[in-house]
Amino acid sequence: MIRIFVVDDHPIIRKALRSLLENESDIHICGEAATAQEALESLPQANPDLVLVDISLPELGGIELVRILRIRNPGLPAAILSGHRDGFVKQALDAGANGYILKGNSDDLPEAIRQIVKGKQYLSPEISV
Amino acid sequence: MSGVESFIEFLHIPSLVLTDEMHIRSVNEAFCSQFQLARNDCLGQRFNDLENGLWDSPELHHLLEERLEDENAVHDCEIRQAIDQTGERILLISACRVGDGRHTLIMAQDITQQRQYEELLRERESRYRSLFETIDEGFCVFEVLFEGEKPIDYRFLETNPGFDKLTGLHGAVGKCIRELRPQHEEHWFQIYGQVAVTGKPLRFTQQAKHLGGRWYDVYAFRIGPAEQRQVAVLFDDITEKKKAQEILRESEERFRAVAELVPDLLWRSDPDGKSTWYNQRWMEYTGQTRVQAAGYGWIDVIHPDDRSRSLDNYERAVRTGQPLQQEHRIRRHDGVYRWFLVRAEPVRDVEGKILHWFGAATDVHEQRAAVESLEWRVEKRTRQVRRLAYRLTMAEHKERQRITRVLHDNLQQLLYGVEMRLRKVSQSLLATQDKMSGLLDETNRWVREAILTTRNLTTDLCPPALEKDELGDALRWLKRQMKELHGLEIDIDKQSCLSIQDNELRILLFHSVRELLFNVVKHAGVNRATVRLEEDEKYSIIHVIDDGCGFNAAEVTGGEEDVSGFGLFSIRERLRLIGGYVEIHSTPGYGTHIQIRAPRDRAVQGTR
Numbered sequence: 001m002i003r004i005f006v007v008d009d010h011p012i013i014r015k016a017l018r019s020l021l022e023n024e025s026d027i028h029i030c031g032e033a034a035t036a037q038e039a040l041e042s043l044p045q046a047n048p049d050l051v052l053v054d055i056s057l058p059e060l061g062g063i064e065l066v067r068i069l070r071i072r073n074p075g076l077p078a079a080i081l082s083g084h085r086d087g088f089v090k091q092a093l094d095a096g097a098n099g100y101i102l103k104g105n106s107d108d109l110p111e112a113i114r115q116i117v118k119g120k121q122y123l124s125p126e127i128s129v
Numbered sequence: 130m131s132g133v134e135s136f137i138e139f140l141h142i143p144s145l146v147l148t149d150e151m152h153i154r155s156v157n158e159a160f161c162s163q164f165q166l167a168r169n170d171c172l173g174q175r176f177n178d179l180e181n182g183l184w185d186s187p188e189l190h191h192l193l194e195e196r197l198e199d200e201n202a203v204h205d206c207e208i209r210q211a212i213d214q215t216g217e218r219i220l221l222i223s224a225c226r227v228g229d230g231r232h233t234l235i236m237a238q239d240i241t242q243q244r245q246y247e248e249l250l251r252e253r254e255s256r257y258r259s260l261f262e263t264i265d266e267g268f269c270v271f272e273v274l275f276e277g278e279k280p281i282d283y284r285f286l287e288t289n290p291g292f293d294k295l296t297g298l299h300g301a302v303g304k305c306i307r308e309l310r311p312q313h314e315e316h317w318f319q320i321y322g323q324v325a326v327t328g329k330p331l332r333f334t335q336q337a338k339h340l341g342g343r344w345y346d347v348y349a350f351r352i353g354p355a356e357q358r359q360v361a362v363l364f365d366d367i368t369e370k371k372k373a374q375e376i377l378r379e380s381e382e383r384f385r386a387v388a389e390l391v392p393d394l395l396w397r398s399d400p401d402g403k404s405t406w407y408n409q410r411w412m413e414y415t416g417q418t419r420v421q422a423a424g425y426g427w428i429d430v431i432h433p434d435d436r437s438r439s440l441d442n443y444e445r446a447v448r449t450g451q452p453l454q455q456e457h458r459i460r461r462h463d464g465v466y467r468w469f470l471v472r473a474e475p476v477r478d479v480e481g482k483i484l485h486w487f488g489a490a491t492d493v494h495e496q497r498a499a500v501e502s503l504e505w506r507v508e509k510r511t512r513q514v515r516r517l518a519y520r521l522t523m524a525e526h527k528e529r530q531r532i533t534r535v536l537h538d539n540l541q542q543l544l545y546g547v548e549m550r551l552r553k554v555s556q557s558l559l560a561t562q563d564k565m566s567g568l569l570d571e572t573n574r575w576v577r578e579a580i581l582t583t584r585n586l587t588t589d590l591c592p593p594a595l596e597k598d599e600l601g602d603a604l605r606w607l608k609r610q611m612k613e614l615h616g617l618e619i620d621i622d623k624q625s626c627l628s629i630q631d632n633e634l635r636i637l638l639f640h641s642v643r644e645l646l647f648n649v650v651k652h653a654g655v656n657r658a659t660v661r662l663e664e665d666e667k668y669s670i671i672h673v674i675d676d677g678c679g680f681n682a683a684e685v686t687g688g689e690e691d692v693s694g695f696g697l698f699s700i701r702e703r704l705r706l707i708g709g710y711v712e713i714h715s716t717p718g719y720g721t722h723i724q725i726r727a728p729r730d731r732a733v734q735g736t737r
Contacts (some may be wrong), residue, residue: 013546084584087593103580105580
């Protein structure tokens with residue numbers, strides 16, 4: 001069972017993600033946070049296999065959170081969830097993100113999660129670096 | 130005979146006694162000295178043989194041998210005799226028989242010099258006569274007649290043709306002036322009487338009312354002995370000159386009257402430019418005295434900042450003879466400077482030579498202040514317009530950011546949520562209701578399309594790359610956009626960079642370049658353009674170049690509005706506000722090259 005921790009400031013997105021991923025038999029949402037600070041506090045207890053981070057978080061941005069996670073939890077993969085097709089991809093990857101997943105095409109999300117957990121880097125097909 | 134011989138020895142007149150055979154019996158010292166002969170050489174000689182026959186002239190022969198025979202004595206006969214040592218001599222010979230009648234006494238007076246003087250005198254007189262007869266001036270000699278000590282008349286002794294012409298008096302010689310002109314003014318008699326009595330010459334000008342009212346320039350001097358009371362007068366008719374002087378004087382008076390009436394400051398200078406006269410207005414305005422202002426004294430009241438230029442212009446005008454016009458400030462008596470329009474013109478004689486310069490300074494201070502005020506107001510308004518244009522760009526960008534935020538933070542998230550929910554519903558229905566699943570799939574596609582649209586819109590409104598300092602990244606993002614949306618290929622070097630830390634400037638430059646690339650799409654008729662970034666000491670520079678159809682740059686950018694929709698006026702004004710500028714090089718048919726220059730250390734004028 002792949003344990004996913006979701007960090008997104010929009011409750012709708014968190015709810016929709018939970019609802020969508022629950023359909024996947026091998027994926028389980030083990031925790032969620034609305035801010036980077038919350039995530040850092042909750043992550044140790046949640047013990048996820050992957051952190052999905054929205055790029056636009058209040059206060060500390062998603063890419064910064066990924067950078068911190070790289071230092072604190074180097075073995076814990078983190079992927080960026082973003083509505084921006086370009087402009088931030090390189091930054092995210094340079095920060096250590098294992099994947100850059102575009103919002104708006106949820107068909108790809110479960111497979112993206114699986115690939116990243118396996119240790120592969122995932123970029124949504126529509127991405128331009 | 131010895132008595133005669135002794136007598137002649139005492140005479141100063143050269144003399145000798147001849148025998149009846151014309152031998153020299155005796156000769157006095159005066160003769161020997163006069164004719165440079167030794168007495169011993171003379172005595173006993175035949176008179177005619179003296180000096181190898183030089184005394185042997187037919188005239189002398191006739192005198193001594195024929196006339197003396199008839200007349201017994203001859204007196205003062207003039208003989209011209211060539212004497213070897215002394216040249217030609219003119220002798221006045223007197224001779225007579227003496228003693229027993231067989232001896233002849235000859236006295237030879239040498240009047241050569243006398244005759245020469247007389248000749249000289251005649252020549253001179255002839256020359257002077259010729260001069261007096263031909264000169265235009267009048268000349269006369271008259272005797273002043275006195276009644277007691279009072280001069281009452283004068284009689285003309287001599288006049289020249291000039292006298293007749295200038296006075297209108299003909300045949301005046303021998304007549305008195307009172308006879309010719311009974312009403313002749315008294316002062317003439319006084320003057321000439323004074324000259325006749327004192328002998329002191331006088332020079333004067335005087336009008337003779339009864340000689341046609343004419344004016345004369347007169348020089349009167351006494352000639353001859355004082356008792357003769359003769360005066361010579363040399364004079365010239367200066368009536369026309371007097372009239373001209375009077376006309377000039379009246380003209381000067383009229384000029385001065387006008388010069389003192391006009392409000393302008395007036396002056397006159399000599400041909401070398403040194404001022405010789407100012408009107409009263411100059412004195413009153415500047416507070417200078419005539420002495421202070423004379424020459425180049427006017428420089429002292431010119432504003433120090435205007436002085437050098439004014440003096441250069443003035444000296445150039447004087448040197449070239451060309452009229453002068455300039456403006457400078459002149460100090461008023463209370464120390465306040467006012468602007469004046471200064472003009473100077475040369476006044477020339479009939480041959481074109483400059484006689485003097487005439488100048489006028491007109492107070493234009495109020496007009497100039499009004500113009501400067503207007504210019505200042507225009508400049509101020511222009512700066513306001515530029516500031517507004519700049520703020521408009523920033524406001525535009527802020528609005529884009531706001532819309533982007535709304536789209537991204539609200540609408541897009543909702544759409545993502547809807548999409549995921551529809552996906553879930555679709556999955557749930559998949560096994561049971563194919564038809565419903567199909568409808569949901571279609572709905573999901575619409576939602577994705579909406580997401581894509583909003584995503585593109587947010588990116589277009591506020592490119593994420595613009596948030597970073599490196600303008601090159603934003604322009605490379607723009608390159609992809611222009612290619613995708615408008616089919617425009619942009620050549621921009623991958624390494625090309627221009628770091629613009631100033632947020633507002635970066636936004637302004639980005640939107641300016643985007644505007645220029647839109648122009649290429651809309652107007653150039655080509656699908657390729659080049660963007661180049663560089664920096665020099667002062668400016669960050671962006672080049673936008675295309676090989677399109679070009680345009681007439683002056684027509685498009687010269688007006689006050691963007692008549693063609695190019696947006697160039699707006700770009701130009703916004704850049705000007707920050708100290709930058711646009712260079713536009715475009716010719717119809719030959720493409721376009723636009724340079725945007727922004728100061729590297731720019732100060733935003735008046736926006737803070």
